[in-house]
Amino acid sequence: MAKQASNGENHSAAKPPPTPSPLRFSKFFQPNMRILITGGAGFIGSHLVDKLMENEKNEVIVADNFFTGSKENLKKWIGHPRFELIRHDVTEPLLVEVDQIYHLACPASPIFYKYNPVKTIKTNVIGTLNMLGLAKRVGARILLTSTSEVYGDPLVHPQNESYWGNVNPIGVRSCYDEGKRVAETLMFDYHRQHGIEIRVARIFNTYGPRMNIDDGRVVSNFIAQAVRGEPLTVQSPGTQTRSFCYVSDMVDGLIRLMEGENTGPINIGNPGEFTMIELAETVKELINPDVEITMVENTPDDPRQRKPDITKANELLGWEPKVKLRDGLPLMEDDFRQRLSKPRKN
Numbered sequence: 001m002a003k004q005a006s007n008g009e010n011h012s013a014a015k016p017p018p019t020p021s022p023l024r025f026s027k028f029f030q031p032n033m034r035i036l037i038t039g040g041a042g043f044i045g046s047h048l049v050d051k052l053m054e055n056e057k058n059e060v061i062v063a064d065n066f067f068t069g070s071k072e073n074l075k076k077w078i079g080h081p082r083f084e085l086i087r088h089d090v091t092e093p094l095l096v097e098v099d100q101i102y103h104l105a106c107p108a109s110p111i112f113y114k115y116n117p118v119k120t121i122k123t124n125v126i127g128t129l130n131m132l133g134l135a136k137r138v139g140a141r142i143l144l145t146s147t148s149e150v151y152g153d154p155l156v157h158p159q160n161e162s163y164w165g166n167v168n169p170i171g172v173r174s175c176y177d178e179g180k181r182v183a184e185t186l187m188f189d190y191h192r193q194h195g196i197e198i199r200v201a202r203i204f205n206t207y208g209p210r211m212n213i214d215d216g217r218v219v220s221n222f223i224a225q226a227v228r229g230e231p232l233t234v235q236s237p238g239t240q241t242r243s244f245c246y247v248s249d250m251v252d253g254l255i256r257l258m259e260g261e262n263t264g265p266i267n268i269g270n271p272g273e274f275t276m277i278e279l280a281e282t283v284k285e286l287i288n289p290d291v292e293i294t295m296v297e298n299t300p301d302d303p304r305q306r307k308p309d310i311t312k313a314n315e316l317l318g319w320e321p322k323v324k325l326r327d328g329l330p331l332m333e334d335d336f337r338q339r340l341s342k343p344r345k346n
């Protein structure tokens with residue numbers, strides 16, 4: 001019987017996990033790990049694919065509906081014998097035989113998740129139910145990429161995993177933050193009721209190459225604006241804070257969580273905290289000192305502060321972020337300059 005993971009709380013009612021797929025016992029079985037990544041054509045997902053494909057024992061299957069992701073992000077793997085790409089919407093059931101599921105599928109930028117909020121809810125709830133059903137059928141371990149948005153506009157700072165959050169259930173962000181909260185509930189109910197091996201990561205603002213140029217999130221907006229020579233749009237009041245994690249650190253944390261023995265939820269993020277004005281000033285200094293910083297209107301329910309307490313990730317996964325914001329921004333600038341055809345002036 002597989003060892004039960006722990007989040008430090010009492011889940012003694014958890015049933016043992018179902019036995020793995022009979023294919024694992026077939027005489028043709030290769031000792032490879034077959035891994036499904038939903039949302040693998042997106043920003044974080046495609047970096048996760050790159051890292052998992054480095055291990056020759058891994059076979060990777062990506063299922064993505066290309067709403068915010070693209071084949072371009074995966075072009076180096078298309079045609080590779082250990083890689084498969086499926087156009088699939090997770091709100092529909094998926095029948096594949098896998099050992100692990102990284103469940104990332106969900107639009108992440110506020111402009112995209114608010115574009116079709118009902119679809120965002122369906123993706124979080126029905127999509128997560130479908131992936132849990134798949135995990136149950138084949139005995140796979142499943143990791144959900146939840147979010148710091150489950151803490152809402154937090155009244156506890158920095159946020160640790162035991163904080164239950166301050167979320168508006170009927171606001172314009174609810175499709176995403178309440179959707180992820182239900183997704184977490186489903187994960188733990190499948191764990192307790194069916195013995196599914198689960199992992200829940202609460203990801204804090206992540207940035208890096210391959211973010212959509214017009215993604216709408218703050219780091220990609222400021223870098224695209226600086227490279228184009230346009231004003232950096234700080235949404236008022238500009239004193240709101242975020243903590244930014246470079247994508248390679250994030251991928252390392254997600255893999256450690258999947259491979260470790262703890263269910264989570266575990267915060268994965270970089271505790272370096274910046275106001276949006278500080279971020280704009282840093283981008284201006286590093287990328288284009290000639291651009292202006294302009295104040296624009298904000299959107300409703302924007303969290304006023306956000307910073308992860310990563311004690312748990314540190315103690316349970318031996319994880320901490322390595323890339324500082326000042327080192328990560330130039331790496332992202334290179335990628336944006338290339339895609340925008342705006343080389344550096346010497």
Ligand SMILES: NC(=O)c1ccc[n+]([C@@H]2O[C@H](COP(=O)([O-])OP(=O)(O)OC[C@H]3O[C@@H](n4cnc5c(N)ncnc54)[C@H](O)[C@@H]3O)[C@@H](O)[C@H]2O)c1
Binds near residue numbers: 040107108147148205
């Ligand atoms: N980037 C961050 O700062 C951040 C922070 C917290 C949580 N997360 C979570 O991490 C995951 C990945 O985020 P990202 O930044 O890479 O976003 P992204 O938008 O780049 O990637 C999401 C991917 O999911 C796909 N997708 C969306 N709906 C789908 C559906 N119904 N069926 C199949 N595929 C679908 C998209 O096409 C895209 O490829 C998301 O679950 C997000 O909620 C990200």
Ligand SMILES: O=C(O)[C@H]1O[C@H](OP(=O)(O)OP(=O)(O)OC[C@H]2O[C@@H](n3ccc(=O)[nH]c3=O)[C@H](O)[C@@H]2O)[C@H](O)[C@@H](O)[C@@H]1O
Binds near residue numbers: 108204233276
């Ligand atoms: O990390 C998280 O948990 C969540 O964080 C983000 O949500 P948010 O922090 O609102 O991300 P942004 O849209 O990048 O906004 C960050 C801050 O920058 C500000 N902002 C945004 C864009 C801009 O051009 N200017 C600007 O000042 C916003 O008002 C906000 O205060 C992501 O979009 C979610 O996918 C993710 O789940």
